[in-house]
Amino acid sequence: MAASVSRNIVRYLLKKHEYVKRKAQKNITMGGHPDRNAQFENITQLKQDYLDAGNPVISMDTKKKELLGTFYRNGSLYTQAAIQTNDHDFPSSATGSVIPHGFYDLKRNTGYITLGTSHDTSEFACDSLFQWWVNEGIIHYPKAKSLLILCDGGGSNSSRRYIFKEDLQKTANALGLEIRIAHYPPYTSKYNPIEHRFFPHVTRACEGVRLKVR
Numbered sequence: 001m002a003a004s005v006s007r008n009i010v011r012y013l014l015k016k017h018e019y020v021k022r023k024a025q026k027n028i029t030m031g032g033h034p035d036r037n038a039q040f041e042n043i044t045q046l047k048q049d050y051l052d053a054g055n056p057v058i059s060m061d062t063k064k065k066e067l068l069g070t071f072y073r074n075g076s077l078y079t080q081a082a083i084q085t086n087d088h089d090f091p092s093s094a095t096g097s098v099i100p101h102g103f104y105d106l107k108r109n110t111g112y113i114t115l116g117t118s119h120d121t122s123e124f125a126c127d128s129l130f131q132w133w134v135n136e137g138i139i140h141y142p143k144a145k146s147l148l149i150l151c152d153g154g155g156s157n158s159s160r161r162y163i164f165k166e167d168l169q170k171t172a173n174a175l176g177l178e179i180r181i182a183h184y185p186p187y188t189s190k191y192n193p194i195e196h197r198f199f200p201h202v203t204r205a206c207e208g209v210r211l212k213v214r
Contacts, residue, residue, distance in 0.1 A: 067097055068117075070210055111197075145178060152183065
């Protein structure tokens with residue numbers, strides 16, 4: 001025999017049986033690596049050595065590419081009029097794309113972003129690093145002898161890309177600064193500090209915003 005109940009009863013029964021609304025958590029590792037723990041220990045020691053010596057430690061990564069144009073984005077803004085966007089997000093309707101390449105300074109707890117409009121290449125990553133150093137790094141670390149960069153093992157800064165190493169050496173020569181890279185093991189990109197200390201703030205700042213080139 002069917003019977004109807006109020007939402008209050010349903011809420012009471014859910015609470016009684018310890019049902020709680022939860023978001024899914026990305027905690028199941030899709031793969032492992034035999035040297036995973038050793039590399040984390042190595043990174044921890046390197047970070048401490050650099051910080052003790054007064055040398056900068058930065059976390060580097062590229063954020064998701066975004067389409068430029070009147071496209072809908074999740075979130076809301078304080079405005080005096082309704083925000084109008086396209087009813088479909090077709091890439092062919094975009095006027096281009098923007099690639100946010102970021103740096104997070106572990107000691108100073110600050111972030112820096114370079115916006116590219118072409119492709120996420122090793123040259124772009126190194127150009128962004130050059131811009132960070134001349135605009136931020138050398139100002140706050142004038143006596144630095146070496147720079148430690150924490151990053152993922154894939155993408156434009158892959159540990160297996162010779163072109164990245166070549167471009168990085170050119171950047172080090174141009175800056176007159178030793179640059180050391182510490183890659184996180186495979187499947188551990190979420191531990192890169194920039195992912196949880198800087199990029200979430202960038203995401204919130206862009207909620208509901210239409211991205212376009214002025």
